[in-house]
Amino acid sequence: MLTAQAPTSADQRLLATVAADLPGRRWFPVKGASADLTVHAVVPLVDPRRAADVRVLLVAARTGTGTGTGTAGSGGATSLLQVPLVVVTGDEEAGAPLGDGRTVLDGAAHPAFLRAWLAAAEGPGGAPAAVDLAHVHAITGEQSNSSVVLGAPGDPGRAILKVVRTLHHGENPDVEVPRALVEHGYTGVPAPLAWLRATWPDATxxxxxxxxxxxxxxxxxxxRDGFELACELAGTGTPFAAHAHALGEVTARMHAALARAFPTVTDPDGPERLARALLDRYAWARAATSAVEPYHAGVVRAADEVRALRATPARQRVHGDLHLGQVLHGADGWLVLDFEGEPLAPLEARTRPDLAVRDVAGLLRSFDYAAAVGGATGDAAQRWVTAAREALLAGYAQASPPSSVDPADAALLTRALELDKTLYEAVYEARNRPSWLPIPLAGLDRLAG
Structure with a gap:
């Protein structure tokens, strides 16, 4: 584990050189407000070949509006961001000149940073994974983090490195969960090969x-990316039901493995807790966007129905943000990725035991997105979505262990958690992709209209 060091004036100068570019990055967490950026600490990494200077800045992004995702501070919020940079001698078109004959480059996909990262990383046997750095490819569609594919096509040792952009104290579920699942014999996740940890002074x-x-x-x-595949099929009117049924089965087996790998919790106050959480979600969403205001009565009605339940299933570790963009479809079926949970939620909320059906609700919501983004419209879109939803639920039920939960109660829980997820989506789209806001609003029409 590395120990972050105090920054120097040279580090602050590096940040000043790239600061204007950061808010435009998809992973930058402060949306709709300006943020004050300072170098809080620096993680020491060294390129073994000494071909460039690698600087991993831990940047404190402070906003006075509370818009950032981080620790509440005086009058606002603070997010701690990881900004890897590489400084080279000479001019490079893709970088920012420092004015002294050197250029600063984004380090996430730079060979010097990658060599330094792997040299410092840990692995399952205590040593980092051996991967080919002669070929690297940055994934441009990443949102809350930055991912880079390492190795040439066809290379059996190919790997993908995820650079965590917003740092949190404690276990990272996107590392902890796959490691635990693999250790318990589950093969439905890509195996972790190496990871890098550090300590730093808390920014607050x-x-x-x-x-x-x-x-x-x-x-x-x-x-294939699950969402891309679903969009393609929806756009051409090709049924997704067989894929959805298999995905339901994989999700059920994942939940069974998670229940073996992590503790489960019986919650005698489950109905009341879930009802309050749904109302709290609505209040949070209403504070973020007025678009959800018309659905207040429907949310209250759903909360009252949940409160009337006799019990809820035991809570367990879950994925937390499962949707079609978090799964891959390959020759051997579906694989599940990205266990970090909802990006806007604090770490503690993303790692606590929850109802497994929350993941099912996330997948159900994803079908609406696939149909809309894929270009399906009208009755054809509705038939495509309905068939996919029914198949997913059938596959999940088929692969799940016997349950004492009444089917009607299970359906109510699924609908309540789908409503909760749709409220989250409305906030996310209002903040990040306003043109997509009609997708969750259509879901709210169905669930709480």
């Missing part, structure tokens, strides 16, 4: 914090 309290900076996992060659 000054106490020592520790967490993951990134993880490298096995790359699944020839696999």
């Amino acid at each position: 309290t000054g106490e020592v914090a520790a967490g993951y900076l990134g993880v490298a996992a096995a790359f699944v060659s020839g696999a």
